[in-house]
Amino acid sequence: MLIEQLINGITLGSIYAIVALGFTLVFGVLGIVNMGHGEIFMFGAFIGVLVTTTFGLPLWLAFLAAIIVTAFMGYLLERFALRPLRNHQGSNHLAPLISTIGVSIFLENLSHHLFGPGNHPFRTPFAEMSIEIGSVTVYLVQIVIFVISLILMAALSFWLGKTKAGKALRAVAENLETASLLGVDTKKYITLTVILASAMGGIAGILVGMAFNAVTPQMGLSMGLKGLAIIILGGMGNVKGAMVGGLILGLAETFIVVYGDSGYRDAIAFIAIIVILLVRPQGLFGQKTSDVRR
Amino acid sequence: MVLEIKKVSKNFGGLSALTDVSFSINKGEIFGLIGPNGAGKTTMFNLVTSIFPTSSGDIIFKGEKINELKPHLITEKGICRTFQNIRLFPQMTTVENVMVGVHSRSSSGVLKSVFRPKSQRQEEEGIKVKSQDLLKFVGLEGYEEVVAENLSYGQQRRLEIARAMASDPELLLLDEPAAGMNETETEDLFQLIKRIQQKGITVLLIEHDMPLVMNLCDRIAVLNFGVKIAEGTPKEIQDNPEVIEAYLGREEDELDA
Amino acid sequence: MSIFKKFMQFSAVSSMLLLAACGGGGDETASGTEGQADGGSGVVSADIGVISYNSGPGAAYGEAITNGLKLAQEEINAKGEVNINLKIEDSAGEQDQALTAAQKLINSENVTAIIGPTLSTEMNVVGPEADLSGVPIMGTSTTAEGIPQLGEYVFRNSIPEALAIPASLKKAIEAYDVKKVAILYGNDDVLTKSGFDTMKATAEEMGLEILTIETFQKGQSDYNAQLTKIKSLNPDLILASALYNEGAVIMDQARKMGIDVPFVGGNGFNSPEVINIAGDAANGLIVATPWFGEKEDPKVQDFVAKYTEKFGKAPDQFAAQSYDGLYIFAEALKNAGDSDRDAFRDALAEISNFEGILGNFSFDEEGDVVMEPTVLTIKDGKFQEFNE
């Protein structure tokens, strides 16, 4: 049972990590907590359901469609809910947070109207494939999720650290004005960041749909709040921290069910962030700078 | 002696901003703190007002060690400051800004503020009168209800001084008060600081405008790369070869003015 | 600017209210009991208020309920014995809005009686208020403990969990020789929580060994941790108090994991949607219900046909219960012979042996349901009567 639970925890943790990567990317570059990310993730899952179950098209097309749609949603979010705030003079630092809360409420209720409140099954043959290792059944999806989360983390680290675009992004993250003085097209890179993060949310959405065969409009909120907790746990804007934070939360939630009271499962994430913010505000992997508590 | 700086050092993550700086300021004098950009002048202000903790050394105010107190307690003790990059409360009116400055010299709590017994009403009236007097003192009479961010640059500088004086400081720290001012404004400022001195308030001044510093200050300390390289009367400083060498070399002409 | 005007209007209204209170000038009676009976024709007509969950996450329930009511209204009015006029208000599933809607119906619309609200949480708030105002109120979907006990004017025709769960559990125990059970329930929902309380009590009463009690919360989509734990304990049966949305996913994940024991669910689990969502994994679900659409009863088949024709989908238990509910109201109205609230209440309380599409129905002295539920199971991808 222990091994099975470990697999459960790692699967859940990997999903959390992918969601958290989206948060962390936006925070790392823009210094903004995008509260709408969870709902974009949920839309990704619904696109997956539409493509595979409703239209009966192959899975790779679902991924493609979800990436395109969520990327476009990311663009819209940046264009209409974030960019106008940047141009505002003297707008306070809470404005983007509140504005993206607005986006999240809007999207959650939009999906109620578009898809209905119920649970949508996610039917693909791929979700049924499994391998037996001894007495333990491992679903292919579970392995894929773990691998994808690792790939995304590695790709993101590499991209941010080694490529020209990534360096430009980090310049934007350091200081918007300086970056634009250095000739970095900040507008382009900011938009790119939000698009990228949203597309990652879309991928995560499909993976969750496949793994748990459950897609509902409410999943965005609960996933979003967990993702938020994770980036604080791992350190805001820290890619590795998001990955490790996600895994820790996934395992913790699984093992509280095994050894503790499953009723408190949802509270773990928040108890963890409250504790971490009070004890080590920069997060597990964050660097200690005076800027952290901005 | 009002303020005594004893071997004060400050490090920021390995970078040392100030190293073993010592000087002391006598009651009633105008003391200048000069040095090139990045010499650690504003850091010294931040240490005196406890915005940063010192890394080592002591700051003694009227015989009492103050470098572990919280910033608002420093103000209560009688030290108040202005900021290099003006930090008024931009959306408040001029008079409100000064009234905030009286905070530490007033005491009404929540209940008194709401139910307003006589003592509170008198206190509030006193705050208002005092603030208006201070505005008059710095030359902002008639601007009481103007929102601070709509004042001119020079007026904002003077408002900051009025706000700082509202806490009845014995020691006033002025961080580049003449920055961005034209000649007449600087002349007015010169007179204003003189008048502040006449009220018996000790002034510690950071300033880049050398003629102003040399004419105004009783004594001057010079910082360079976080180290004090000289201290003395303006005349002594002007003649100090180390100061000229390290900091004033190219500006010698200006210094003679 | 219009906002400002509205504000001023509101202030004006408030101050007038104050005046009214001080002066004691209330010359109005909002009792709403003016009989609307048409003396000549002998047709009793009445306004019936409906509070229903028509918007928000549970809008599907409200839709089914109002559809059932509308169909029944059409048929009843066509018969010509009574004439019912429905006044439908939305509660969005929230207590405060349900209460506001009730106030509106009771005081502005002067209805004779109310059907609804949809959720037990709402009834907890609305019931006492209706009781105080002397307006009979009947829930058609409120299954939690203690609803009819809220007051003399509070009734329900939905079978409570306390009736449904023992019925299904008893049959399951007989058929599968159950000794050990595991319980899984949603602890942050009033329906599933109260279902769980009944399950636990029933299981203990029947002498079953409860291996573990696990919970889950709304919005969760991963039940693997709980199910893995349950699997390792090898229960003979799983008692799952879940709404069908979550319940279906739980069954899906359980079957994938290799858990093949039967599930016994509560009221919220009983829906054809379970089969839609979980597919083959839904096989082995046992529920007790007052409503079985496949029943070979002409009344039932007639209802299913009419409903399907009118609304384009098959009726579920919510539609059936509200449909029967309005018929019960019509019967009471006929017996009362008047749309007076008190007369109606007394006539309603005396309803017994009413034959509806749900079967034989009576109220007990508290206004709760007396009827025999049907136990169903999902087999070969569809609901069938359970007899093994």
Place this chain on the structure above:
Amino acid sequence: MLAELINPYYLQVGSFMLINIILGISMYITLSTGQLSLANAGFMGIGAYTSALLTIHFSLPIPVGVVIGAIFAGLLGIVVGLPTLRLKGVFLAIVTLGFGEVIRVIFVNWESLTKGSVGLSGIPHMGRELLKTVKELGFEPKMLGLQNNQFIFMAIFLILLVIVIFVIWFFKRQNDSRIGRAFSAIKLDEQAAESMGINITYYKVLAFAQGALLSGFAGALFAHMLGYISPADFAYHKAIDILIFAVLGGSEVIWGPAFGAFFLTLLPEVLRFISEYRYMIYGVIIVVMMVVRPQGLIDLNVVKWIKRKTTRRGLKNGTGN
């Protein structure tokens, strides 16, 4: 006209409006020091449960229960406020959001006390208790020509109205004082405020605790108005409801959130069809407000303008009415 006005339905809507106004103001108090707290729904729950449990189990009179509930929420506000002080901006928002969720989870799980998600029913009802009391004193609503339920809702509405007027008066006076100046100085520039001798720790915790106290107060009133509460009443969506009062109405002046609460409670009642799209509209409102008018509909200029307008009109017409 008068007869229609005394309709409990309007009084009910009016009463919810008044409770929401208190909630809106609780948000405003904390925001007036620049702190965004999303825990107000949680504090509301604390106040509601505390008062409900005390009045149910110890038969305390409702006013006593309400006051204890509010104070308990306020004390908890201090406990939460102190450690979270060093967190700023979004971090504070997230931690308080998390805190609210933790409170809800505790309500759900602490079944022996809270009955879990089934909720607490049978909470003494403000109006009904009052009716009982006045009847014991020999007073009948009929003497005023009122039905029992008319009397009950009238009483609730009037009690709440008095409370709201007091709350607005209280915080308006506080705002026009040394305390209010300290609050807004902290909001505008924390470091400068500190350098001017303001004890920012004290004032930030004060504002946080006042917000918590007020939320708890509103929650307790809510409990005794509905007679039934459950954890779901104090979840994330409630926090958003409260937030949007301040976002739409504004958080510069106390009239902002009060107006926001008033308007947003009325809106779904006046336009019933909107109810279905309510949260979608909320979402759009939030984004649009942040983009177009981040200070909210009612800011200082609007208040000044209204004052000017009403005094001028008053002069012209002789009397205001």
